[in-house]
Every structure is written in structure tokens, then in C-alpha cells.
Amino acid sequence: MTDKRLVHIVDDEEAIRRSASFMLKTAGFAVETWPSGVAFLKEAQTAAPGCVLLDVRMPEMDGLEVQRALVDRGIALPVIVLTGHGDISIAVRAMKAGAVDFIEKPFEKAALLAAIEAGFDRLAAADGRAARADAAAVLLARLTPRERDVLNGLASGLPNKTIAFDLGISPRTVEVHRANLMAKLDVRSLSDALRIAFAAEVDSADIGSIT
16 A cells, blocks of 8 residues: 555556656656546546546547546546647636646646646545535434424524424424534534534525525
8 A cells, every 4th residue: 555645647648658657756646547538437436536637639538528527427536637739728628627727748847746736635625525524414413304404494594483384393493403403513603503514515505694
């Protein structure tokens, strides 16, 4: 096992794979190379997490198609696209589709490393969000179904009376459930409860709409 950060190089040009791999390994990264987007996609679902250095112009599937396939499959790996001269419009499309950055060939080491660092920053942020979501889900599992209903109503910006009407219970009962859920979540304010709800992706409106 290695604790080095992993970069997947997806490029049909062997010379690019070889030179980029050497550059990244000397900079302290682990590297896996793939000769095509098709080859990468076959293993992407179970591939070790890391940053993807993805060539735009490849046979069978171009880089944009590979990028779309990753998104469609829910594979949230940060992508940096490699483009040739004159491919700026393609690079812009890749950025709009979620790419971290694009690097023009022949690429400079500093630019490549800066883009990859940005990719790993995004990966770390995503990992942080996932950890918060997992922790929030554990807390929410303490709630009864009715307490979850009340929390969903609060997260949607609804006042107690509206929640009571929607659930067919009294406003006083809503207040009891609200107090109980806050105790179970170990929070003292509604905003703290809502942060937990939002972290776990409870259906909600904008927090700013809640008074």
C-alpha cells in the first residue's frame, strides 16, 4: 500500500503518458496510466480515488465523452483536461462540465502541478462533505419518523402551525417533537439542527428563508 496521492493519466499518446508519469513520480505522486478513455472507464468504478489527467483528443471516446460518462456514473474524481493548441473552446466546455482546470500541451511542470494540487483540494473538500454527511446521518437515525417529519418541515422553512396542519397534529405537539429532536441531536439552536439536516441532504428550502 502507498499513501502517495494518485494521479490517473488517460492519454492515447505513449510519449505523453511516459513523460507526465515521470514528472509526477519525481514530484512525489503515485501514477496509473491508461491508453484510452474506454480502458479507464472499464475500471473507473473500482479504481483507487485520485485526480484524473484526461486528454481531450482520443480515438473511440474523446475526453469530453469520458468526462460525461464519469458524471453519469456518479464517479466524483476531479478531472484536469489536457488540450492541444486551438482547443480552448473544448477546454471551456470541459470546465463548464466540472473540470478543475485545463492544461495546454506541451505543458509546463509548474502549471501541471498547480492544477493537480487544485484537483486534490477539491477531492479533500468532497471527502469532508461526505464525512459530515455520514456523521449527520448517524445523528438523524436517533429521531423517530414523526420527529424527522417535523425536522423536514423546519428545514423547508415552515412555521410550526403549518407543519402541524400538514401532519394533522397540534402546534403544541410540533413543539414537543421539536424539543425532543433538538435534544436527540444535542443542539441548542434551530440553526444547528438545520446544519445537521442539510449536511445529510434533508429536502429543504434555502436556510435564509427560515426565521
